[in-house]
Amino acid sequence: MLNALRPQPQDKILQLIQMYKEDPRDAKIDLGVGVYKDANGLTPVMRAIKTAEKQLWESETTKSYTNLSGDPAYTAAMQDLILGDSVTSDRLSAIATPGGTGAIRQALELVKIANPDATIWLSNPTWPNHPSIIKFLGLPIAEYRYFDAESRGVDFDGMLADLARAKKGDMVLLHACCHNPTGANLTLPQWSVVADLLEKTGAIPFIDNAYQGFGDGLDEDAAGLRLLASRLPELLIAASCSKNFGIYRERTGILIAVAPNAEMHGVVQQNLAFLNRQNFSFPPDHGARLVSMILTDPALRADWQQELEAVRLNMLSLRESLASELQRLSGSDRFGFLAQHRGMFSRVGATPEQVEALRRDHGVYMVGDSRMNIAGLNAQSVPVLAKAIIDVGV
Numbered sequence: 001m002l003n004a005l006r007p008q009p010q011d012k013i014l015q016l017i018q019m020y021k022e023d024p025r026d027a028k029i030d031l032g033v034g035v036y037k038d039a040n041g042l043t044p045v046m047r048a049i050k051t052a053e054k055q056l057w058e059s060e061t062t063k064s065y066t067n068l069s070g071d072p073a074y075t076a077a078m079q080d081l082i083l084g085d086s087v088t089s090d091r092l093s094a095i096a097t098p099g100g101t102g103a104i105r106q107a108l109e110l111v112k113i114a115n116p117d118a119t120i121w122l123s124n125p126t127w128p129n130h131p132s133i134i135k136f137l138g139l140p141i142a143e144y145r146y147f148d149a150e151s152r153g154v155d156f157d158g159m160l161a162d163l164a165r166a167k168k169g170d171m172v173l174l175h176a177c178c179h180n181p182t183g184a185n186l187t188l189p190q191w192s193v194v195a196d197l198l199e200k201t202g203a204i205p206f207i208d209n210a211y212q213g214f215g216d217g218l219d220e221d222a223a224g225l226r227l228l229a230s231r232l233p234e235l236l237i238a239a240s241c242s243k244n245f246g247i248y249r250e251r252t253g254i255l256i257a258v259a260p261n262a263e264m265h266g267v268v269q270q271n272l273a274f275l276n277r278q279n280f281s282f283p284p285d286h287g288a289r290l291v292s293m294i295l296t297d298p299a300l301r302a303d304w305q306q307e308l309e310a311v312r313l314n315m316l317s318l319r320e321s322l323a324s325e326l327q328r329l330s331g332s333d334r335f336g337f338l339a340q341h342r343g344m345f346s347r348v349g350a351t352p353e354q355v356e357a358l359r360r361d362h363g364v365y366m367v368g369d370s371r372m373n374i375a376g377l378n379a380q381s382v383p384v385l386a387k388a389i390i391d392v393g394v
């Protein structure tokens, strides 16, 4: 049986981690995988997580199973963090999942049970694991225009023209904020126009919310999805705690299904729990428990929000200094978009050859489509990167 296996395509983002490690040069810059790093290049455990872990160690009396859908305190706290009061809680069903990727996978499996003919519409470009999982599950897939390569902003007219072709029951995957890989995001008025279009077509939003708090703030980053939730009958939301709680390896995520009415809660919740049971049974609890402890304890929550805000502001200031250094070196405003983009990523607009030259000649590692992880920079590396970008001719 095993001799029938053929190599699978390698994940381009994860591949970069290894390549960077193997590069012997001291002066190398890692702008690859989406992990937050501080000025020393470290990914620290957040203070509130450390405190919660200590409290948990002292108070936890059992490691017995939790609930198939996850700890209810976790799902309730996350629903509140993500949706605020945009929708009444009796319309919500949710499961804890292993990370945001686990939530995406469960959402797509739910679609496959409910409507296997639904086309999943993806922004062009999107996080490469989106199409990979969708193809793996054999669901129909389509793309909508999203990024304008010239302005490095959103091609909103193209997006609307393509999404007008979505059928009733199709799923439209939207990034809640901090679009991965481009960094270009919808404005709130644009979210409202998207809501009008979805109302008209009957296509259903499927929101990937992996970076809440990394863009304009916790509530600001959820404003678009809350607007959709307040207006549309159905919604799927896959969210991750990897980045905003810095607990990447704990695999902490959630899938939330917003149903048209409270009567549907029972069957939706039962299907979600069924999917957990089929795929891995009980979801991991450690990260989820830390998150619910933080979100429900005012002092821990305040400390977490303060540290998250510092992370966000650090990325913003790196963006601004990179944009101004590039303005100085290029004598033009053509890199101004870097300060407009939000979140960890920006697609700088280098060709594959230029990305290769950046790696080969300057030790700068970014994804092949020229996605840079802004958090991989610090005050020393900003001018080095800016010079390298100009040197290779971007």
Ligand code: LMR
Pocket (backbone or CB within 6 Å): 013, 014, 032, 033, 034, 035, 127, 180
């Ligand atoms: C990324 O896009 O770099 C992150 O979401 C990490 C990953 O799993 O790809």
